Amino acid sequence: MKQRAAMAIATSLSPKVIIADEPTSALDVVVQRQVMQTLGRLQDGLGAAVVLIGHDMGLVAQFADVVGVMYAGKIVEIGPVRRMIEAPKHPYTRLLVDSLPGIKVKQALTGIPGLPPPLIDLPPGCSFSPRCPYAFERCGHEVPQPQEVGPGQLAACHLYPEHSALPPMPERMSDTEGQL
Ligand code: SF4
Structure with a gap:
């Protein structure tokens, strides 16, 4: 719920870029999926770019179009x-x-x-x-x-x-x- 509240605050001004830094850390895979679906809907609705930062290559593979490895x-x-x-x-x-x-x-x-x-x-x-x-x-x-x-x-x-x-x-x- 905290993640969702943070997303609502972060997107209230219709940003063009959303930086999501480990948005699903410490969540179980079911809630993780829900959070990422919410983020995806926000992205589609706002037409915003999402910069997803994380260690979970599996999650990144499902969500991202382009991956940069640091x-x-x-x-x-x-x-x-x-x-x-x-x-x-x-x-x-x-x-x-x-x-x-x-x-x-x-x-x-x-x-x-x-x-x-x-x-x-x-x-x-x-x-x-x-x-x-x-x-x-x-x-x-x-x-x-x-x-x-x-x-x-x-x-x-x-x-x-x-x-x-x-x-x-x-x-x-x-x-x-x-x-x-
Ligand atoms: S040490 Fe660095 S530059 Fe050399 S092979 Fe490995 S990754 Fe490439």
Whole structure:
């Protein structure tokens, strides 16, 4: 009910942009769905754009048209939602998608080894390099810039443009007790 009241307050002046920051955190999936349906109706009624911020890739996949994945304060990949889920190009996006439970194939869920870096003490080069199973020498000293990796899809990763798709996952690091 608090979420709904907050939505009513936030939309009372007919905004053109609605920023929904974790609008369903701590809700069960039934109420989560109701809240997202309410948000969807508001979006349609107002003709507003919604910027949905969250950690739940499953929820994002259902609601968003375009997804931007952030790591250490920067967008590392952005693109149409379907491509981002089915053909992610950035290793971090790949690992996020792999951490989702699937209903078609029964498999162990995997985490991402290590912890995100403190924003005031980022590692040199690519911020994801200490946790990235694809990291190579260049990643440790050169910050990757966003580049086009598909239709409407950009990724900041040194694997491109040499590769046209993300190569098969190298052998994972042994410690998988990480955080996203
Ligand atoms: S730039 Fe290197 S470390 Fe960063 S995500 Fe790409 S492969 Fe991994």
